Amino acid sequence: MIGFVGRRLLSGVALLLAITTIAYLLLYLGGGDIARRILGESATEENVAARAAELGLDRPLVAQYGSWLRGAVTGDLGTSWFTGQPVAEAITSRVAVTLSLVSGAVLLTAVLSVVLGVVAATRGGWAGRLVQVLSVVGFAVPNFLVAVVLVLVFALGLGLVNPTGFVPLRTSVAGWAASVVLPVVALSLAGVASVSQQVRGAVLDALREDYVRTLRSRGLPERRVVLEHVLRNASGPALAVLAVQFVGLLGGAVIVEQVFAIPGLGQVAVQATTQGDIPLVMGLVVATALIVIVFNLLVDLLQGWLNPKVRLS
Amino acid sequence: MTTPSASPTPSGGRSREGSGPLEQTAVLAGSSTGLPEPTTASTGTRARPRPLVGRLLRNPTGVVPLGVLALLVLAALLAPVLAPSDPGTSDISSVLVPPGGEHLLGTDSSGRDVLSRLLFAARFSLAGAVVALVTAMVLGVSGGLLAGYFGRWVDTVWSAVVALLMALPGIVVLLAARAVIGPSLWYSMLVFGVLMSPAFFRLVYALVTGVRDELYVDAARVSGLSDSRIIRRHILIVVRAPLVIQAAIVTGVALAIQSGLEFLGLGDINVPTWGQMLNDGFANLYRAPGLITWPALSIGLTLVCLTLLASALRDELQRSSSAPRRRPRRAATAALDRVLRHDARDEDVDAADVLLRVQGLSVGYPAPDGGTTTVVHDVSLTVARGEVHGVVGESGSGKTQTAWSVLGLLPPGGRVVGGAMTFDGQPLDQMDGKQRRALRGRRIAYIPQEPMSNLDPAFTIGHQLVEPIRVVTGASRAAARRRALELLGEVGIPDPQRTFDAYPHQVSGGMAQRVLIAGAISCGPDLLVADEPTTALDVTVQAEVLDVLRDLQRRSGMAVVLVTHNFGVVADLCDRVTVMREGRVVETGPTRSVFADPQHPYTRELLGAVLHDTPPRGPLPPREPGSSPGSAGSGSSPRSARSGSSPRSARPDRSLGGVR
Numbered sequence: 010m011i012g013f014v015g016r017r018l019l020s021g022v023a024l025l026l027a028i029t030t031i032a033y034l035l036l037y038l039g040g041g042d043i044a045r046r047i048l049g050e051s052a053t054e055e056n057v058a059a060r061a062a063e064l065g066l067d068r069p070l071v072a073q074y075g076s077w078l079r080g081a082v083t084g085d086l087g088t089s090w091f092t093g094q095p096v097a098e099a100i101t102s103r104v105a106v107t108l109s110l111v112s113g114a115v116l117l118t119a120v121l122s123v124v125l126g127v128v129a130a131t132r133g134g135w136a137g138r139l140v141q142v143l144s145v146v147g148f149a150v151p152n153f154l155v156a157v158v159l160v161l162v163f164a165l166g167l168g169l170v171n172p173t174g175f176v177p178l179r180t181s182v183a184g185w186a187a188s189v190v191l192p193v194v195a196l197s198l199a200g201v202a203s204v205s206q207q208v209r210g211a212v213l214d215a216l217r218e219d220y221v222r223t224l225r226s227r228g229l230p231e232r233r234v235v236l237e238h239v240l241r242n243a244s245g246p247a248l249a250v251l252a253v254q255f256v257g258l259l260g261g262a263v264i265v266e267q268v269f270a271i272p273g274l275g276q277v278a279v280q281a282t283t284q285g286d287i288p289l290v291m292g293l294v295v296a297t298a299l300i301v302i303v304f305n306l307l308v309d310l311l312q313g314w315l316n317p318k319v320r321l322s
Numbered sequence: 323m324t325t326p327s328a329s330p331t332p333s334g335g336r337s338r339e340g341s342g343p344l345e346q347t348a349v350l351a352g353s354s355t356g357l358p359e360p361t362t363a364s365t366g367t368r369a370r371p372r373p374l375v376g377r378l379l380r381n382p383t384g385v386v387p388l389g390v391l392a393l394l395v396l397a398a399l400l401a402p403v404l405a406p407s408d409p410g411t412s413d414i415s416s417v418l419v420p421p422g423g424e425h426l427l428g429t430d431s432s433g434r435d436v437l438s439r440l441l442f443a444a445r446f447s448l449a450g451a452v453v454a455l456v457t458a459m460v461l462g463v464s465g466g467l468l469a470g471y472f473g474r475w476v477d478t479v480w481s482a483v484v485a486l487l488m489a490l491p492g493i494v495v496l497l498a499a500r501a502v503i504g505p506s507l508w509y510s511m512l513v514f515g516v517l518m519s520p521a522f523f524r525l526v527y528a529l530v531t532g533v534r535d536e537l538y539v540d541a542a543r544v545s546g547l548s549d550s551r552i553i554r555r556h557i558l559i560v561v562r563a564p565l566v567i568q569a570a571i572v573t574g575v576a577l578a579i580q581s582g583l584e585f586l587g588l589g590d591i592n593v594p595t596w597g598q599m600l601n602d603g604f605a606n607l608y609r610a611p612g613l614i615t616w617p618a619l620s621i622g623l624t625l626v627c628l629t630l631l632a633s634a635l636r637d638e639l640q641r642s643s644s645a646p647r648r649r650p651r652r653a654a655t656a657a658l659d660r661v662l663r664h665d666a667r668d669e670d671v672d673a674a675d676v677l678l679r680v681q682g683l684s685v686g687y688p689a690p691d692g693g694t695t696t697v698v699h700d701v702s703l704t705v706a707r708g709e710v711h712g713v714v715g716e717s718g719s720g721k722t723q724t725a726w727s728v729l730g731l732l733p734p735g736g737r738v739v740g741g742a743m744t745f746d747g748q749p750l751d752q753m754d755g756k757q758r759r760a761l762r763g764r765r766i767a768y769i770p771q772e773p774m775s776n777l778d779p780a781f782t783i784g785h786q787l788v789e790p791i792r793v794v795t796g797a798s799r800a801a802a803r804r805r806a807l808e809l810l811g812e813v814g815i816p817d818p819q820r821t822f823d824a825y826p827h828q829v830s831g832g833m834a835q836r837v838l839i840a841g842a843i844s845c846g847p848d849l850l851v852a853d854e855p856t857t858a859l860d861v862t863v864q865a866e867v868l869d870v871l872r873d874l875q876r877r878s879g880m881a882v883v884l885v886t887h888n889f890g891v892v893a894d895l896c897d898r899v900t901v902m903r904e905g906r907v908v909e910t911g912p913t914r915s916v917f918a919d920p921q922h923p924y925t926r927e928l929l930g931a932v933l934h935d936t937p938p939r940g941p942l943p944p945r946e947p948g949s950s951p952g953s954a955g956s957g958s959s960p961r962s963a964r965s966g967s968s969p970r971s972a973r974p975d976r977s978l979g980g981v982r
Contacts, residue, residue, distance in 0.1 A: 024485055031486070036502055149629035150622055151578035153585055157604060157618060165611060219775040222731050227790035227841060228763025231755075241780045253488070260491025264582045268604070279586050282497045290501045294494060301489045316780055317825040 017309050021302045025295075029081070032294045033074045036287050037066070046285055047090060064090065077291075086295065087288040089281075096292035099277055104296060106175065107273035110262050111300075113193040115255060118200035122247065123240070125201070126208025130216065131235060140205050147202020152261040156195035156268040163191060173270040192269045196261050200254040207250040211243035218242070245316050252308045256301055377638050384634035387627035394624060398444035405438035409594045420610070427616055430602050440616050443594045447577060448624075450511045450595065454576035455569055457515025462522025463565070467553055469523070470530025480527075483520060492517055496583055505590040507580070514579060518572050525568050529561045563639055567632045574628035581621050596621050661702070662921040664911020667898075668702050677746055677881045678705040678728065678849055684740035685723045685732065685905075694739060698723045698905045701741070703883075705849065705898075710875060710882040712896035712913065714889060714928060720905035721885045722771075725851045728883065729768055730758040746848065763794045767847035771854040773834035777826035783837050784822035787844060794845045809840040813870050832863035836870060843874055850875075850882045856891065868894060889929055893917060901925045 037043070044061035045052065052060075061067045065076070080087060086096035125143075128136035163169045170191060176184035215221065216239055224234050266275030274293065281289035378384040397404060406426070413433035421428040427436035469476040492514065499513045533539060533556070542552050583589060584597025591598070596617040603614030668681075685698035698720040705711045713721045726732045728743065730750070743750040745761065753761075762768075770776040778786055787806035791797055797805065803822075810818035813836040821829060821837065829837070835855065842850060855871065856864040872895055875882055884896060892899050892913060900910040901922065909922040920926045 020485075024489055027486060028489055032498065036498060038502075145626065145629050145633065149574060149625040151582060151625070153582050154600075154618055154622060157600070157614060160607070161611065161614070165607065217733075219770055219772060220778045222726075222733075223768065223770050223776040223838065223841075224778065224786075224790075225731055225759075226729055226762050226766075226768035228759055228761075228794045228845070229790055230759065230793070233789075233793070238778050238781070242778065256488060256491050260493040263491070263493055263497070264586060267586055278494070278497050279588065282501045282588055285501050285504075287501060290498050294490065294498055297491060297494050298489050301491075305488075318779060318827055 013313055014310065017306055021306055025298055025302055028298045029078070029291075029295055030074065033077060033291060034070060036291055036294075037070060037073060043285075043287060081295065086292040089289050090286050091284050096288050099289060100274065100292050100296050103272060103274050103277050104300075106271060107259075107262055107266065107275065108300070109178070110189060110192055110196065110266070110271065110273065111255075111259055113189060114196035114200065114258055114262075115251070117193055117197045118204055118254065118258075119251060121197070121201045122204035122208050122251075125205040126243075126247070127212055127235065127240065129205070129209040130212035137209075140209055143198075143202040144206045145202075147198045147200075150198075152195050152199055153264040153268055155198050156192065156265045159191045159195055160268060173268075175269070175271040188269070188271075192262075192265050192271060195265050195268075196258055199261070200251070200258055203254055204247060204251050208243060208247045211246040212239055215239040215242045241315055245312055248308050248312055248315075252305055255304050259297060259300060378635060381634050381638060383630055384638070387630040387634070390623065390627045391631065394444060394620075394627075395448065397441055398448050401438075401441040401445050405435075405441045407435045407438045409434060409439045409442035410592075411435075421612065428610070428613070430599070430613060431606050431610075432602075436599075436613070436616060439594050439599055440596075440620060443596045443599055443617070444620065446507060446593050447580065447596045447621075450507045450580050451573045451577040453508055453511040454515040454518060454580075455573050457512055458518035458572055459522055459565075459569065461516065461519035462524075463526050463561075465519070466523040466526025467530055467558070470527040471549065471553060476527060480524075487517065487520060492579055493582060496579065497588070500583070500588050505588060507584075507590055507593050507595065510583060511576060511580060514576055518576065521568055521572055522565070525564055526561050529564060563635065567635045567639075570628045570632040570635070574625045574632075577621065577628075578625060581617075661907045662909040662911075662925075664909075664915040664919075664921075668704050668910065675706045676704055677707045677709075678703070678883070679744045680704070680724070680728065680741065681743070682741035683724065683727055683738065683743065685720070685727055685736060686739040687735050696739065696905065697736075698727070701902070701905075701907050703900055703907070703910075705881050705883055707848070707881055708879045709898060710884060710896045712892035712899040713883060713885045713902060714887065714892055714899055715902035716887055716928075718904070719902040721902050722853050723905075724902070725768075725853050725883060725885050728849075728851055729762060729766060730755075731762075731768075763790050763847070764845050765847055766849045766851065767842035767845070769835075769838055769842045769850065769852040769855045772858045773831050773838055774826065774858075776838055777834055779826050781825075782822070783824055783826060783829070787822070787837070787841050790841065791844050805844065806840070809844055810837070812843075812874070813837075813840045814866070815840075831859055832867065835859060835863075835867050839867070839870060839874070843878065843880075846878065846880075848880055850880050851885070852882060853885045854887065855884075857887070871895065887928075889917075901928065 043066055044057045044064065048057055048060055058067070065073055077087065084097055086100070088095050089099060092099075125136055125140055128134075129140040160173075164171065164173075170187050174188060176188045178185040212235075216235075221234060221239060224238055225231070262273065263275040263278050265271075266273045267279065274296065277289065278293050280286070281293065378388070411434060413429070416429055416433045419429040419433075421436075427440065430436055430439065495517060496510050496514060500510060503509050539552060539556055542556055547555070580595070581597035581600060584595050585600045585604070587601050589595060589598055589601075599617035600614060600621070603610075603617060606613055680701060680703040683698060683701040683703075684696055686694035686696045689695040701720065701724055703711070703713070703724070713724065715721045723732070723736070726736070727738055728745075728750075732738070738751060741751075745766065750758065750761075777783065784803070784806060787809065788799065788802045791802040791805055792799065795802075807818045807822055810821055815821050815833060815836055821833060826834060835858075839855070842852075852871065856867050859867060868891065871882070874880075875895075882895075884891070886892060896913045898911065899913045899916050901908050901916070901924065903924050909916060909920070909925045916925065917929070920929055
């Protein structure tokens with residue numbers, strides 16, 4: 010098991026390194042033009058050159074990346090070109106909000122998908138039809154559109170919750186819950202659509218396995234066969250899809266946060282993008298990649314715990 | 323937002339299945355080159371499928387979205403004609419005018435006509451999505467074709483690329499790109515097209531590697547066609563339909579992410595798109611709540627239609643690949659309908675020592691035409707306490723179905739459609755599911771055929787033994803554990819503790835079968851149903867497992883229904899034997915009597931097959947005492963064996979093995 014974890018950790022670090030390298034090279038490829046873009050068309054050549062030198066953009070790309078990487082290892086991701094705030098600080102101050110949204114959505118997705126998928130596979134009926142309809146609607150309609158509809162219906166139409174605004178958890182637990190419920194639901198729909206379908210398929214596959222017949226022949230109650238054996242064997246493929254959905258969920262959070270005016274990474278992202286604040290954009294890339302890699306690591310560990318064969322391979 | 327790699331998942335695996343008939347279409351379409359017909363028999367017998375488009379047009383879930391999409395494209399193309407005014411002309415004096423009158427759908431926050439903007443936005447939104455689609459297709463398809471056709475190194479590189487693409491949400495990549503290249507619908511869609519190209523690459527690569535080694539491609543190569551011509555003629559056609567599905571999905575995803583980007587206000591304000599309108603509508607949600615509905619509806623409608631279209635296409639592909647592959651096996655010509663009984667046991671209904679009685683059992687499965695296909699016909703079987711009863715027949719003879727019926731564990735769809743079963747005097751067919759379950763494990767146990775697939779790979783062997791013991795007997799965990807270890811010893815497992823702690827994939831097939839035997843007898847059943855318990859094992863292991871079974875049966879005195887196709891096993895273990903063929907019982911009686919005097923030609927054939935499994939014999943064996951004179955030569959052909967001139971001479975010569 011330790012070897013398994015070690016291998017996964019190593020490949021995660023390698024992946025992170027590859028992504029930051031590629032992202033850095035692409036983002037800073039512009040070189041001196043970046044300074045021109047910051048200062049505008051009317052700036053003089055000298056001013057542009059001075060600014061480029063000030064930002065270190067006149068150095069060779071590889072050297073720039075080398076010093077960025079040295080800093081990044083120690084947690085220093087540079088400073089914003091526009092606000093002068095350290096990038097790491099700008100991100101860590103917002104990341105918790107985004108993570109709370111995303112983890113809420115992952116939890117909701119997992120629970121709803123398992124319930125719907127298992128009921129659809131074993132009973133069919135309304136759950137089966139719901140999973141089918143969801144699989145089209147949830148796949149087709151992007152989550153920001155869902156968010157807009159939720160705001161229109163529940164906040165403006167019914168007046169149940171405040172349409173926008175975020176209450177920090179420390180201020181009020183109930184207020185926080187009320188402010189995240191709509192975004193979490195909006196984020197979860199696509200995930201539920203695809204994961205519940207996967208759970209349904211995987212449960213149906215597992216139910217056809219020989220060992221299910223044998224377990225039944227031993228007199229185990231059906232509920233126990235399904236919830237213990239079938240579900241555990243079906244959880245592997247379902248988790249794999251959840252991991253794929255997580256990436257989309259994180260991306261969706263960037264947009265959905267804007268709909269509900271939630272001060273998370275999405276706000277930083279939009280601000281950095283419109284201003285062309287490259288160090289901040291680079292920091293965002295590192296943060297999202299890190300979140301995805303850590304989540305995938307957790308999923309891998311869970312897979313290993315669920316399926317003994319994974320541990321050994 | 324959906325990521326590049328998320329979208330191929332729903333289609334990838336399934337659409338592959340659809341390539342069967344498509345391959346055929348491909349060959350037919352390319353038949354002008356004078357190539358041979360496809361060589362596989364399965365494709366040869368099927369009729370040429372109707373073109374996919376034609377079938378799609380008959381399918382309502384296909385034709386409706388197709389129609390809606392066609393209308394949308396038409397509206398986009400005709401926007402200059404249809405739109406009442408220029409989409410960019412703003413009129414500060416009429417800002418946020420409600421729908422009606424001069425502005426059919428009202429005006430936006432800059433006083434621009436919403437309907438005109440909606441129509442023109444359709445042009446740019448759809449065109450943007452098409453830019454992404456074309457980019458993804460050009461890169462993905464050409465890459466996939468080349469890599470699939472020529473390359474064998476691709477798999478390793480591929481997993482690295484996927485890992486990279488999976489680690490960043492598409493929107494984050496687009497945001498980063500926007501930070502560097504500025505606001506541009508076309509550039510961002512170009513970047514997104516690159517991100518989506520693996521969706522096509524993977525699809526085409528998988529299909530091409532599947533087709534590359536097909537015989538007709540080889541034939542084309544041998545006949546001197548150039549590689550590029552082969553790719554065009556034979557391979558591109560195969561991947562055509564799955565590509566259309568993927569294209570619909572990718573277009574949808576591109577439109578969604580584009581709208582998201584524009585919705586964030588990161589688009590080019592000079593290009594009207596639905597996303598831009600969404601942004602404007604959302605900014606004025608309180609002042610004009612209706613403003614947001616039109617772009618939201620347009621985006622939603624387009625996306626739902628694209629998804630429905632993709633799923634309708636997929637369904638059509640699946641249907642055509644799975645339709646006509648049934649082998650009609652009904653109306654078996656039962657030469658002898660009467661069951662040949664060696665004694666009157668099956669009629670003796672009141673016999674006290676009868677443990678299991680099956681009378682006139684029929685098992686059916688739903689047929690595609692809505693009727694029922696009967697796979698077991700009118701089977702009767704009587705098993706006395708402590709008796710080992712063999713059920714023999716070739717595969718497909720219905721013996722396993724009979725065994726599963728006794729257990730009440732027929733696969734989904736299968737059901738008992740006739741007859742009656744009693745176990746220890748209780749009518750099995752009148753019990754509900756709960757009562758049947760109460761018998762299973764406790765009184766009726768089961769040993770399956772294939773040891774490895776009958777152990778749950780996710781749990782240790784110990785857990786799989788302990789759990790049923792606890793459920794059935796209510797024993798404590800410790801007691802159940804002791805019992806399980808004891809059982810593992812009883813079935814001849816050398817190191818019970820080690821096997822107890824192992825996972826199924828860590829033990830051999832022979833060990834796994836012993837574990838299954840241990841599990842079956844764990845609660846001291848009265849009847850053991852063993853479904854070909856040795857078939858999947860090595861020959862040497864087979865003998866050992868049979869020994870274990872024989873020992874256990876002798877010690878416990880339980881009755882056994884032993885399903886097998888091997889008369890050697892029957893001779894070895896069974897008191898009585900029932901011979902089945904094509905779902906019917908053909909002959910039944912005490913083993914000794916059936917072996918000595920097989921009545922049915924089929925029984926004789928099976929007996930002959932057993933003898934052929936033995937190593938080649940030397941000269942003809944001495945004639946057994948008691949055989950009728952003149953029969954020595956009559957066993958030399960299956961026909962004479964069947965004519966029934968002498969049952970014992972049914973031992974055919976070796977030429978029979980060659981005939982079958």
